[in-house]
Amino acid sequence: MQNNVLQTRNITKRYGTAAAVDNVSLAIRKGDIYGLIGRNGAGKTTLMRMITALTFANSGELEIFGQTSEKGLNESRKRMGSVVEMPALYPNLTAVQNLEYYRILRGIPDKNVIQKTLELVNLTDTGKKKFKNFSLGMKQRLGLALALLNSPDFIILDEPINGLDPMGIVEMRETIKKLNTENSITFMISSHILSELSLIATRYGIIEGGRLIKELTAAELQEQCQQCLSVKVDDTAKASAIIETVLQTKKYKVVGSDEIRIYENYSDTAEVTYQLNANGVRVSGVAVVGDNLEEYFVSLVEKGVKNA
Amino acid sequence: MRNLIRADLYRIFKGKGVYISIAVFILFMVTIVWANGTGTVGVDVYVFQNPDYDIEAYAHELEMLAETKMTGKMAPGMLADGTSDLIYFILPFIVIIAAADFSKGTAKNLISAGESRLKYFMSKLILTGIVCVSIVGIYLLLSILISTIMNGFGGSFDMEFVTETAKIYLPQLFLIFAYSCIGLLVTFTLKTTASLISIYVAFSLVPTILIMILQDVNEKLIDLIQYDLVFNMKTFAYPDGAFPPDLTRTLLLGFGCILICTISGFLLFRKAEIK
Numbered sequence A: 001m002q003n004n005v006l007q008t009r010n011i012t013k014r015y016g017t018a019a020a021v022d023n024v025s026l027a028i029r030k031g032d033i034y035g036l037i038g039r040n041g042a043g044k045t046t047l048m049r050m051i052t053a054l055t056f057a058n059s060g061e062l063e064i065f066g067q068t069s070e071k072g073l074n075e076s077r078k079r080m081g082s083v084v085e086m087p088a089l090y091p092n093l094t095a096v097q098n099l100e101y102y103r104i105l106r107g108i109p110d111k112n113v114i115q116k117t118l119e120l121v122n123l124t125d126t127g128k129k130k131f132k133n134f135s136l137g138m139k140q141r142l143g144l145a146l147a148l149l150n151s152p153d154f155i156i157l158d159e160p161i162n163g164l165d166p167m168g169i170v171e172m173r174e175t176i177k178k179l180n181t182e183n184s185i186t187f188m189i190s191s192h193i194l195s196e197l198s199l200i201a202t203r204y205g206i207i208e209g210g211r212l213i214k215e216l217t218a219a220e221l222q223e224q225c226q227q228c229l230s231v232k233v234d235d236t237a238k239a240s241a242i243i244e245t246v247l248q249t250k251k252y253k254v255v256g257s258d259e260i261r262i263y264e265n266y267s268d269t270a271e272v273t274y275q276l277n278a279n280g281v282r283v284s285g286v287a288v289v290g291d292n293l294e295e296y297f298v299s300l301v302e303k304g305v306k307n308a
Numbered sequence B: 001m002r003n004l005i006r007a008d009l010y011r012i013f014k015g016k017g018v019y020i021s022i023a024v025f026i027l028f029m030v031t032i033v034w035a036n037g038t039g040t041v042g043v044d045v046y047v048f049q050n051p052d053y054d055i056e057a058y059a060h061e062l063e064m065l066a067e068t069k070m071t072g073k074m075a076p077g078m079l080a081d082g083t084s085d086l087i088y089f090i091l092p093f094i095v096i097i098a099a100a101d102f103s104k105g106t107a108k109n110l111i112s113a114g115e116s117r118l119k120y121f122m123s124k125l126i127l128t129g130i131v132c133v134s135i136v137g138i139y140l141l142l143s144i145l146i147s148t149i150m151n152g153f154g155g156s157f158d159m160e161f162v163t164e165t166a167k168i169y170l171p172q173l174f175l176i177f178a179y180s181c182i183g184l185l186v187t188f189t190l191k192t193t194a195s196l197i198s199i200y201v202a203f204s205l206v207p208t209i210l211i212m213i214l215q216d217v218n219e220k221l222i223d224l225i226q227y228d229l230v231f232n233m234k235t236f237a238y239p240d241g242a243f244p245p246d247l248t249r250t251l252l253l254g255f256g257c258i259l260i261c262t263i264s265g266f267l268l269f270r271k272a273e274i275k
Helices: A044-051 A070-077 A095-105 A113-120 A136-148 A166-182 A218-225 A236-245 A269-278 A293-307 B002-014 B017-034 B040-049 B055-067 B080-103 B107-111 B117-151 B159-190 B193-217 B219-227 B229-235 B247-270
Strands: A004-015 A018-029 A033-038 A059-064 A080-083 A154-158 A186-191 A203-208 A211-217 A228-233 A252-255 A259-262 A283-289
Touching (some): A018 A186, A033 A166, A059 A070, A080 A136, A095 B002, A113 A136, A166 A186, A269 A283, B002 B080, B002 B117, B080 B117, B107 B117
Parallel strands (some): A154 A186
Antiparallel strands (some): A228 A283
């Protein structure tokens, strides 16, 4: 059974001598909400443009729903919906007229699909208002409606919260979550705001300078970004027993031969040190470690730049 | 591809652009028929290019024409010279059909949804062809209709009338379509409305002007005008003119233009970036 919705193998796109996307290999599994994070100009949009055939790779291989040939890829793209860069629709047509155009174009026989799709994105009350008069949030939502029109299995959204107000961001997030859980739609979403993506994404790819510098799951990210107390001790086994019995927590981890990381009840550093010392464990160092999301992202990007 | 064409037709008729273009076109038609459509502009070219032409006879002809009321039966022949102007009325339709997709960025919605670029290109080509047939057809019908209302039909609607009209208008229609293909080539290559409009309009004037200038350098270069699309359109308006129409040359010219524009347009678009 085909489990990967999308797979890229060493995909590269160059403009002149500069590589906008450099040897990127990633895989998106069915059911994922894959967050592609990177700074502006990191290569997120170029990667998405290659996946959606708006531009072509100089080298590497693209596989969508198991298809790699040009014809096969085009067929696979019919199971996809996408909004790459800003949503582009006909400015002089209303929301219904715009969707009707694409309904005819995609040969969808059910006319009710337009109303159903507009309901999904909360855009049923626009009446005769033309697309050109829509707010940015409404445009984003109509773009999402267009991506949803043919009941896709996989949706690509490029910076979908750009320009949205806080309410719009919440609505967009909830809609994506709902579509992912209820309609089993796989998503690839790009953003430069990790904290926003962290609320919905199940897996992450961090891109910098056109290179994919890190892939991790939501659990791994949470672990990386969780703050804890790092205690250097001479006897980790003995220290573990004290942490469980005296400090009464099981949320700790032994790292290497001389370090224990405590994830709970560590705010009173003096108490932790005292209890360990009092019970015969020698403490050689104590520090609160761990990044918040932004710090983690920045540190990864900086590492990526240094390694480039 | 049928869905692409159907969807485009839906979009075109939902917008105002098409109705404005049609209204302007009808106004143009009414004006030229009202002005009795003498077609003298076309005759001028041949008169001044042919030193053997009897200028007195020409003046007499003009006098006769001025006195003649254009009936419905005469209209297709008398207005045939203006057919070449229809290329300018086709331009807004090329903008609406093809260039708008690039200027508004909507082309990416189709391509990213797995639509074949070949089918997309061909659908625009077919729609442009439909527009050419419609515009020439409307031109012909309106000219007959308005002049019949004004001055009567002036004869019987027989097979000879149909054949004579077809002889004039079919080659012209073919050349108009060939010219429109240049517009499509520009659209799919440069992808901007401004470049389409400027190159499309320039291409109708520049070759003739250039040949006229070159003629001063070498008289024989005037023969190059026989390979100008607009000149060929005008030639068919006067089957007995100073340059009698050469159907083979016209067909080759038209086919060549359509083939070159279609093939190169598609090849350039096939791997082009879509913004």
